[in-house]
Amino acid sequence: DVKVTQSSRYLVKRTGEKVFLECVQDMDHENMFWYRQDPGLGLRLIYFSYDVKMKEKGDIPEGYSVSREKKERFSLILESASTNQTSMYLCASSFRESSQSYEQYFGPGTRLTVT
Amino acid sequence: AQSVTQLDSQVPVFEEAPVELRCNYSSSVSVYLFWYVQYPNQGLQLLLKYLSGSTLVKGINGFEAEFNKSQTSFHLRKPSVHISDTAEYFCAVSQRAQKLVFGQGTRLTINP
Numbered sequence: 001d002v003k004v005t006q007s008s009r010y011l012v013k014r015t016g017e018k019v020f021l022e023c024v025q026d027m028d029h030e031n032m033f034w035y036r037q038d039p040g041l042g043l044r045l046i047y048f049s050y051d052v053k054m055k056e057k058g059d060i061p062e063g064y065s066v067s068r069e070k071k072e073r074f075s076l077i078l079e080s081a082s083t084n085q086t087s088m089y090l091c092a093s094s095f096r097e098s099s100q101s102y103e104q105y106f107g108p109g110t111r112l113t114v115t
Numbered sequence: 116a117q118s119v120t121q122l123d124s125q126v127p128v129f130e131e132a133p134v135e136l137r138c139n140y141s142s143s144v145s146v147y148l149f150w151y152v153q154y155p156n157q158g159l160q161l162l163l164k165y166l167s168g169s170t171l172v173k174g175i176n177g178f179e180a181e182f183n184k185s186q187t188s189f190h191l192r193k194p195s196v197h198i199s200d201t202a203e204y205f206c207a208v209s210q211r212a213q214k215l216v217f218g219q220g221t222r223l224t225i226n227p
Contacts, residue, residue, distance in 0.1 A: 040220075043159075092159075102164065104161075109157075
């Protein structure tokens with residue numbers, strides 16, 4: 001069974017704090033993703049990584065950075081948290097290319113509140 | 116750029132009634148299409164996907180979807196819903212299968 005785990009289910013931080021969200025997958029997937037989920041907006045891609053130390057900006061990268069030092073781990077960093085970054089953050093992973101499956105596997109999400 | 120529109124933000128139905136959740140996408144090239152479901156307080160899981168071949172795709176939990184290229188639609192259907200189908204449903208499209216573009220989501224509420 002594929003497992004994508006996220007370090008926290010709920011997190012409360014103060015404005016200006018540096019925030020780390022961690023994601024780990026156990027399926028040897030090449031691709032890892034960070035999304036932000038907001039009501040009425042669906043999921044929006046923040047960053048994407050297709051290999052260790054490789055990253056690509058998604059649709060809303062401003063205010064975020066990422067780190068992928070190991071294949072199984074993908075971190076999202078909020079350099080200086082702001083109230084408009086209060087949201088649900090979802091991590092996902094997938095194989096790079098496969099004729100059998102393009103499925104992305106999702107973690108349970110981290111609900112971040114910035115006060 | 117690709118985009119996905121889910122035409123209904125909320126769909127209330129009675130238990131055992133049929134349901135259709137609508138999804139339209141914009142793309143001028145071949146795409147891959149997906150439906151994901153998110154149960155309360157959980158991440159997303161794949162319901163079904165269209166990559167190629169038959170335009171009628173069957174998924175888990177009795178759901179199916181039909182790919183209509185001329186109408187650029189990928190509507191999700193179930194002939195008889197159950198209380199346990201209460202969830203949010205997301206349609207997604209990918210031109211390169213690695214990256215997905217999601218719709219806004221449809222909240223399906225089943226009333227007894």
